[in-house]
Amino acid sequence: MRVRIATTALGITTVLLAVPACSTDTTGSKHQTPSFRAGKPAEAVQEPSALSSAALESRLLDPKDLGSGYLPTPERPAQHDDVTVIGCPALSELGGAAATGGTLAFPHKAKADFTYGGSSVEIAEELYSDNAKKLSDGIDRIFDAMAGCPTYQVVAGDTPVDVTSQKLPAPHAGGDERWSLLLTFVTGGRSTVVKQTAIRDGNLLLVVSGSPALVDRHLAKALAKATATS
Numbered sequence: 001m002r003v004r005i006a007t008t009a010l011g012i013t014t015v016l017l018a019v020p021a022c023s024t025d026t027t028g029s030k031h032q033t034p035s036f037r038a039g040k041p042a043e044a045v046q047e048p049s050a051l052s053s054a055a056l057e058s059r060l061l062d063p064k065d066l067g068s069g070y071l072p073t074p075e076r077p078a079q080h081d082d083v084t085v086i087g088c089p090a091l092s093e094l095g096g097a098a099a100t101g102g103t104l105a106f107p108h109k110a111k112a113d114f115t116y117g118g119s120s121v122e123i124a125e126e127l128y129s130d131n132a133k134k135l136s137d138g139i140d141r142i143f144d145a146m147a148g149c150p151t152y153q154v155v156a157g158d159t160p161v162d163v164t165s166q167k168l169p170a171p172h173a174g175g176d177e178r179w180s181l182l183l184t185f186v187t188g189g190r191s192t193v194v195k196q197t198a199i200r201d202g203n204l205l206l207v208v209s210g211s212p213a214l215v216d217r218h219l220a221k222a223l224a225k226a227t228a229t230s
Contacts, residue, residue, distance in 0.1 A: 038170030039177030039200070050203055051129035056110035059226045061125055066114060066218060073113035073122070088149035106130045106138065106205070116214060123210035125222050135205045136177060139198050143179040161187040168195070173220050175199035175206075175227075182212065201227050 051059075063070045085091050106128040113124045128135065146165050154161045163185055170178035180197040195212040197219055198205065206226050208215050 038179075039175065048203060050108050050131070053108050053110055056108060056127040056129060056204075056226075059127060059228070060110055060112045061218065061222050061225060062112070063114070065221060065225065066123075069117045070114045070123075071116075071118075073115055075111075075113075084155040086153040086155065088145075088152035090145040090148035091152070104128055104138065104142075104205075104207075106135065116211070121211045121214065123208065123214040123218065125218075126207040126209075127226055128205040128207075129203055130205075132176075132200070132203045135200050135203065139179065139200065139205060139207075140177075143181065143198065146181055146183070159187060161185050168197075171197055171199070171219060173199060173223055175201040175223060199223055 063072065104126070108129040109127065111124065111126045113122065115122050147167050149163075150165055152163050152165075154163055163183060166182040166184075168180040168182050170180050177200040178198070180195070183194045183196060185192045185194070193212060194209055195215040196207065196209040197215055198207045199219075200206075201223070204226060206223055208219050208222055
């Protein structure tokens with residue numbers, strides 16, 4: 001079965017096997033280290049208003065920015081089948097919606113998904129805008145939760161998926177704060193490796209996920225377009 005990757009309503013990256021989910025049950029242990037994080041957390045200071053979703057949409061990468069071989073992936077309708085997360089209380093602490101397919105719970109957002117080379121290799125870009133401290137606290141908590149569970153299991157329907165989370169050095173790509181993780185999903189003897197990197201620049205948050213090579217190739221370009229001022 002093909003493994004689908006989604007960023008959930010609380011920002012947890014989890015596995016969706018053709019069917020997303022809406023409930024969690026977790027057990028296990030938690031620990032955190034900040035090695036995958038860089039930058040200074042936002043302070044509660046006066047700042048520009050959040051960008052609208054329409055403004056964020058115009059700052060997403062498009063096929064012309066990416067180059068030849070990239071095709072947009074149509075947005076898939078939300079589904080609501082059971083998912084159980086085993087061995088990760090850190091995800092459970094973020095609430096039952098942590099295993100539900102969707103986007104981060106910030107009010108202004110935009111997202112684009114692409115496949116590359118006519119294959120299942122994918123890259124996804126998400127943009128969010130809100131108060132800088134809210135963005136900082138929210139994404140920091142999300143990455144801490146994922147990093148706090150080096151291994152856990154997701155059961156979608158009756159299909160188990162083993163998940164491994166590995167902290168990566170935060171990229172030197174600009175912005176005020178940066179986070180990065182490598183996630184490996186194993187099901188039916190097949191594995192999918194996904195890199196997820198987030199960068200906060202002021203009141204804007206960029207999240208790029210997908211094939212590690214594609215994330216590395218397009219991260220700086222995505223940040224430059226997202227933060228460009230007209």
